[in-house]
Amino acid sequence: MFSNIMVPVDLAHEDRLSKALSCAGELAKSSGATVTYVGVSAATPSSVAHTPEEFAKKLDAFAAAQGEKHGVTTRAHAVTSHDPATDLDPTLLKAVDETGADLVVMASHVPNITDYIWPSNGGSVAGHAKVSVLVVRD
Amino acid sequence: MADTTNNQGIPEPEGHADIIQTDYEIGQDNIDGQVGPFGFDIHNPVFLISGLAIVIFVFYTLALPEQAGAVFSWLFSAVTKGFDWFFLGAANIFVIFCLLLIVTPVGSVRLGGADATPDYTYVGWFAMLFAAGMGIGLMFYGVSEPLSHFSSAVGGTASEGGVRTDWAPLGAAGGDEAEAIRLGMAATIFHWGLHPWAIYAVVALALALFTYNKGLPLTIRSAFYPILGDRVWGWWGHVIDTLAVFATLFGLATSLGFGATQANAGLNELFGIAVGSTTEVILISAITAVALISVLRGLDGGVKILSEINMGLAFLLLLFVLIAGPTVAILTGFVDYLIAYVQYLPALSNPVGREDVNFSQGWTSFYWAWWISWSPFVGMFIARVSRGRSVREFVICVLLIPSLVCVLWMSVFGGVAIQQVVQDGYTAAQDASLELKLFKMLDVLPLAGITSLIGIVLVIVFFVTSSDSGSLVIDTITAGGKVDAPVPQRVFWCVFEGAVAIVLLLSAGGLQSLQSMVISTGLPFTIILLLMCWAIWKGLQSERDKLRQG
Numbered sequence: 001m002f003s004n005i006m007v008p009v010d011l012a013h014e015d016r017l018s019k020a021l022s023c024a025g026e027l028a029k030s031s032g033a034t035v036t037y038v039g040v041s042a043a044t045p046s047s048v049a050h051t052p053e054e055f056a057k058k059l060d061a062f063a064a065a066q067g068e069k070h071g072v073t074t075r076a077h078a079v080t081s082h083d084p085a086t087d088l089d090p091t092l093l094k095a096v097d098e099t100g101a102d103l104v105v106m107a108s109h110v111p112n113i114t115d116y117i118w119p120s121n122g123g124s125v126a127g128h129a130k131v132s133v134l135v136v137r138d
Numbered sequence: 139m140a141d142t143t144n145n146q147g148i149p150e151p152e153g154h155a156d157i158i159q160t161d162y163e164i165g166q167d168n169i170d171g172q173v174g175p176f177g178f179d180i181h182n183p184v185f186l187i188s189g190l191a192i193v194i195f196v197f198y199t200l201a202l203p204e205q206a207g208a209v210f211s212w213l214f215s216a217v218t219k220g221f222d223w224f225f226l227g228a229a230n231i232f233v234i235f236c237l238l239l240i241v242t243p244v245g246s247v248r249l250g251g252a253d254a255t256p257d258y259t260y261v262g263w264f265a266m267l268f269a270a271g272m273g274i275g276l277m278f279y280g281v282s283e284p285l286s287h288f289s290s291a292v293g294g295t296a297s298e299g300g301v302r303t304d305w306a307p308l309g310a311a312g313g314d315e316a317e318a319i320r321l322g323m324a325a326t327i328f329h330w331g332l333h334p335w336a337i338y339a340v341v342a343l344a345l346a347l348f349t350y351n352k353g354l355p356l357t358i359r360s361a362f363y364p365i366l367g368d369r370v371w372g373w374w375g376h377v378i379d380t381l382a383v384f385a386t387l388f389g390l391a392t393s394l395g396f397g398a399t400q401a402n403a404g405l406n407e408l409f410g411i412a413v414g415s416t417t418e419v420i421l422i423s424a425i426t427a428v429a430l431i432s433v434l435r436g437l438d439g440g441v442k443i444l445s446e447i448n449m450g451l452a453f454l455l456l457l458f459v460l461i462a463g464p465t466v467a468i469l470t471g472f473v474d475y476l477i478a479y480v481q482y483l484p485a486l487s488n489p490v491g492r493e494d495v496n497f498s499q500g501w502t503s504f505y506w507a508w509w510i511s512w513s514p515f516v517g518m519f520i521a522r523v524s525r526g527r528s529v530r531e532f533v534i535c536v537l538l539i540p541s542l543v544c545v546l547w548m549s550v551f552g553g554v555a556i557q558q559v560v561q562d563g564y565t566a567a568q569d570a571s572l573e574l575k576l577f578k579m580l581d582v583l584p585l586a587g588i589t590s591l592i593g594i595v596l597v598i599v600f601f602v603t604s605s606d607s608g609s610l611v612i613d614t615i616t617a618g619g620k621v622d623a624p625v626p627q628r629v630f631w632c633v634f635e636g637a638v639a640i641v642l643l644l645s646a647g648g649l650q651s652l653q654s655m656v657i658s659t660g661l662p663f664t665i666i667l668l669l670m671c672w673a674i675w676k677g678l679q680s681e682r683d684k685l686r687q688g
Contacts, residue, residue, distance in 0.1 A: 042621045043257065044349050044619070044621050045164055045355055046622070047165040051251065051353060082257060083438060084622040085621065085628075086440075087437075087439070
């Protein structure tokens with residue numbers, strides 16, 4: 001049904017991703033699709049990596065581990081952003097085009113009152129992406 | 139299987155960089171969680187201590203205004219008068235150090251690794267470093283400072299009991315108008331040229347180097363890793379970071395207050411809007427509101443766009459004054475003042491045995507302390523946007539080009555104002571209060587209504603860019619170097635800045651006493667900056683060694 005599934009991942013908070021990751025893994029397996037994990041990082045050091053280069057390597061390793069776990073073909077797509085706290089949504093939407101994904105599977109928190117002012121990243125990607133988006137609540 | 143070659147997101151390898159191996163993980167001291175619906179992610183002691191200390195200080199100046207005023211003004215004069223030699227000497231060291239970096243081989247080291255590419259184009263980068271660095275000061279002092287030095291220089295020297303009581307720079311130029319103009323312009327350029335930008339360059343370079351090449355968090359303490367080792371993650375580092383937050387927030391709040399006064403004066407001149415605290419509170423609230431939008435739009439969508447708009451407007455105003463004023467005289471003046479600057483530089487920057495005590499302590503020492511207390515904020519912001527530049531390119535662009543632009547700005551605005559006095563006998567600008575001088579100077583040029591309006595807009599937008607970039611910087615420091623902490627934190631700091639500014643504005647003398655305190659933080663920071671020079675040198679050498687080894 002789908003051939004290329006994009007999964008945005010936050011390597012600093014892997015624990016919050018488990019549902020979305022297994023969901024993407026199972027979908028990919030049943031339709032023989034490739035999963036592309038997209039990670040967004042600033043150029044400054046973070047808790048995940050010291051440099052963008054190291055970040056990309058970690059994302060590669062993450063993708064490889066996921067591929068092994070679910071038995072599917074995976075790829076990694078690391079993106080650097082000047083200000084990830086505010087630019088995440090447009091960066092992810094651009095990544096949808098760059099990766100040529102036909103489905104986005106992403107984790108999102110249960111909406112609360114602040115979502116009226118700051119929509120969740122999942123909500124805003126679902127609102128603007130041209131491809132199907134599956135938002136998985138944690 | 140993972141396809142490791144498919145990382146189109148990062149177009150080029152970043153190349154060699156000598157990462158510092160430390161067990162410290164960025165964010166390990168942070169607490170993150172949820173307050174009601176808002177998420178937060180803050181550095182444990184730094185956020186709380188700096189936030190609480192700021193509240194306590196504000197209460198102190200409000201509750202005991204006279205005592206606080208006396209304490210801070212004593213502190214201020216003790217620092218600028220007792221340590222003038224230290225400020226002047228240190229600033230000279232920073233200039234020489236930066237110039238050395240341009241010519242020595244370490245200048246070829248690239249920030250972000252040997253193959254890193256610049257994050258921003260020259261225009262965007264330059265606009266941002268200029269707007270953060272001194273935008274507002276140029277509006278405030280562009281007309282007033284050259285006029286002040288010219289007037290005091292032409293007035294000659296005066297002394298009482300062997301101590302000079304006049305405010306003229308160096309030996310003054312009593313009665314000699316032509317020489318007084320040269321001396322006045324040289325003294326102004328001295329305060330806005332190489333020295334302040336060298337101060338910013340040192341801090342910015344230290345942070346950029348230790349963040350992008352060494353992999354340490356983007357916060358002031360990281361530059362001290364070569365000196366303190368892993369102790370920077372403990373109390374030493376907390377103190378350094380807290381001081382930086384302090385200087386930044388109070389610096390911004392006092393500037394917001396003074397900026398509101400200037401904008402109010404301009405609006406009064408132009409539209410007859412009443413001068414008073416009501417208008418100023420409305421102005422600060424409006425500036426904070428715009429800054430808030432900018433902060434929410436982020437670095438690229440907010441700060442950068444506003445900085446570019448501002449640079450465009452400022453350039454138009456500069457061009458207009460240049461054309462509407464005595465163009466040829468200004469242009470020849472530019473060259474002449476530049477020569478005067480070089481000629482007077484050794485005497486002006488001499489740290490010991492000065493006879494012009496009022497000038498060297500009241501002006502120069504004050505300025506150096508002021509620039510230095512601003513340096514954590516401006517330096518950190520410059521570092522944030524400078525990844526991918528080589529050290530040589532960085533120093534040339536942060537030191538030499540802004541200095542030249544400042545010379546041009548001062549030559550045009552100050553030059554026109556002085557010409558008005560000397561040739562036309564128009565003294566309205568000379569006699570006006572500090573915040574009105576710019577508008578009085580524009581008054582006698584054509585289209586005064588439009589240019590004054592542009593002037594007011596510039597003052598306001600410069601404040602917005604200071605306020606939003608300041609919020610980003612404080613948020614990053616108080617989040618332990620994380621640049622992707624939840625956005626509500628930036629909103630908090632932005633609003634907090636505005637609130638502190640309003641509270642201080644409403645209290646009698648609140649702004650002045652806080653300004654004295656900010657300047658007093660310049661003293662410990664001078665020591666921090668001197669240590670930074672050493673850290674930069676060590677850091678750059680290890681980068682070079684790594685490159686040679688391949």
